[in-house]
Amino acid sequence: xxxxxxxxxxxxxxxxxxxxxxxxxxxxxxxxxxxxxxxxxxxxxxxxxxxxxxxxxxxxxxxxxxxxxxxxxxxxxxxxxxxxxxxxxxxxxxxxxxxxxxxxxxxxxxx
Amino acid sequence: xxxxxxxxxxxxxxxxxxxxxxxxxxxxxxxxxxxxxxxxxxxxxxxxxxxxxxxxxxxxxxxxxxxxxxxxxxxxxxxxxxxxxxxxxxxxxxxxxxxxxxxxxxxxxxxxxxxxxxxxxxxxxxxxxxxxxxxxxxxxxxxxxxxxxxxxxxxxxxxxxxxxxxxxxxxxxxxxxxxxxxxxxxxxxxxxxxxxxxxxxxxxxxxxxxxxxxxxxxxxxxxxxxxxxxxxxxxxxxxxxxxxxxxxxxxxxxxxxxxxxxxxxxxxxxxxxxxxxxxxxxxxxxxxxxxxxxxxxxxxxxxxxxxxxxxxxxxxxxxxx
Numbered sequence: 001x002x003x004x005x006x007x008x009x010x011x012x013x014x015x016x017x018x019x020x021x022x023x024x025x026x027x028x029x030x031x032x033x034x035x036x037x038x039x040x041x042x043x044x045x046x047x048x049x050x051x052x053x054x055x056x057x058x059x060x061x062x063x064x065x066x067x068x069x070x071x072x073x074x075x076x077x078x079x080x081x082x083x084x085x086x087x088x089x090x091x092x093x094x095x096x097x098x099x100x101x102x103x104x105x106x107x108x109x110x111x
Numbered sequence: 112x113x114x115x116x117x118x119x120x121x122x123x124x125x126x127x128x129x130x131x132x133x134x135x136x137x138x139x140x141x142x143x144x145x146x147x148x149x150x151x152x153x154x155x156x157x158x159x160x161x162x163x164x165x166x167x168x169x170x171x172x173x174x175x176x177x178x179x180x181x182x183x184x185x186x187x188x189x190x191x192x193x194x195x196x197x198x199x200x201x202x203x204x205x206x207x208x209x210x211x212x213x214x215x216x217x218x219x220x221x222x223x224x225x226x227x228x229x230x231x232x233x234x235x236x237x238x239x240x241x242x243x244x245x246x247x248x249x250x251x252x253x254x255x256x257x258x259x260x261x262x263x264x265x266x267x268x269x270x271x272x273x274x275x276x277x278x279x280x281x282x283x284x285x286x287x288x289x290x291x292x293x294x295x296x297x298x299x300x301x302x303x304x305x306x307x308x309x310x311x312x313x314x315x316x317x318x319x320x321x322x323x324x325x326x327x328x329x330x331x332x333x334x335x336x337x338x339x340x341x342x343x344x345x346x347x348x349x350x351x352x353x354x355x356x357x358x359x360x361x362x363x364x365x366x367x368x369x370x371x372x373x374x375x376x377x378x379x380x381x382x383x384x385x386x387x388x389x390x391x392x393x394x395x396x397x398x399x400x401x402x403x404x405x406x407x408x409x410x411x412x413x414x415x416x417x418x419x420x421x422x423x424x425x426x427x428x429x430x431x432x
Contacts, residue, residue: 075144079144
């Protein structure tokens with residue numbers, strides 16, 4: 001694909017850090033994942049992400065939540081899995097990741 | 112431009128049914144999905160699959176593609192025949208619902224914006240109907256930083272590829288370089304949100320935000336897990352057995368590490384607060400690795416023989432052999 005131009009912006013841009021603590025509102029997290037807020041509500045109900053706060057208006061999502069929501073959207077769009085399937089896939093992927101980290105530790109130290 | 116064999120990509124015969132197409136795509140997509148697969152090149156492979164499926168799942172596009180004939184070899188030089196899509200009717204937009212920039216030039220030339228539209232303007236953008244204001248989309252990118260960038264804070268340029276339509280209506284990319292301030296203490300799985308640096312808004316609407324997902328480049332010496340930093344420290348058998356004070360490097364300068372007598376390989380020692388800095392600062396861990404000296408020269412062999420004579424050591428006692 002052709003690259004038609006290069007634009008270099010001078011000046012340094014600072015941003016805000018999204019970390020483990022919840023900061024994003026339902027609106028912000030839906031917009032950032034390019035999905036309807038209803039879909040995010042469904043993911044919360046399915047237990048895929050756990051925001052801080054008790055009601056949707058008080059919900060605050062962390063960086064990890066945002067990453068998970070976007071992954072869920074991709075899996076659902078690309079692989080045609082339903083919500084329960086997405087929840088299961090994400091859970092298994094998380095367990096696999098933990099198992100791989102543990103495996104690497106074991107291999108490294110030959111414990 | 113090279114011919115792409117979409118049947119070959121999905122591992123199908125040319126007479127495959129629509130159900131076969133779907134099944135083959137789903138199976139390969141699960142294997143190569145970038146969120147699922149750890150295989151190198153999975154992302155490219157997945158894009159290739161998506162492109163093949165985009166064409167073969169749609170009976171109109173598939174028929175048009177089939178019309179090119181079966182005698183092409185994948186990778187063979189290819190020019191779009193004139194009026195190649197004449198006689199086909201297309202419902203709705205000819206363009207894909209997917210991410211346009213993910214497709215190859217071959218796909219673009221066949222099914223790009225003007226496909227099945229007889230040269231008329233595409234329905235996506237309606238001139239004269241944009242009197243409303245709207246906010247630009249949020250964009251996402253990954254940024255790879257060095258451990259030192261997080262320890263000290265830094266300013267780093269990042270290059271973003273922004274898709275845009277050129278005059279001919281094809282999707283191209285423009286590079287945009289931003290100088291980003293990397294906040295001190297940022298860790299993997301955290302993100303930097305830059306307000307207004309996503310897609311521009313319409314009709315004076317505000318721009319979207321840009322989210323940067325942070326990951327660390329592999330470090331020659333340290334490993335980063337969460338907010339903690341790990342160092343594998345090689346020690347001699349006598350240091351491990353007798354205890355010693357050893358100089359160990361940390362990102363903040365070397366320290367004197369007191370290794371207790373009887374330390375086993377794999378022993379983990381924690382130096383509090385020497386991980387990634389910040390409100391919840393991480394710790395620094397030293398993992399002991401016991402290295403055996405070689406036994407090549409006569410002196411070296413003698414030292415091992417002396418040890419064998421002096422120590423009643425049977426590491427296989429529990430095996431009862």
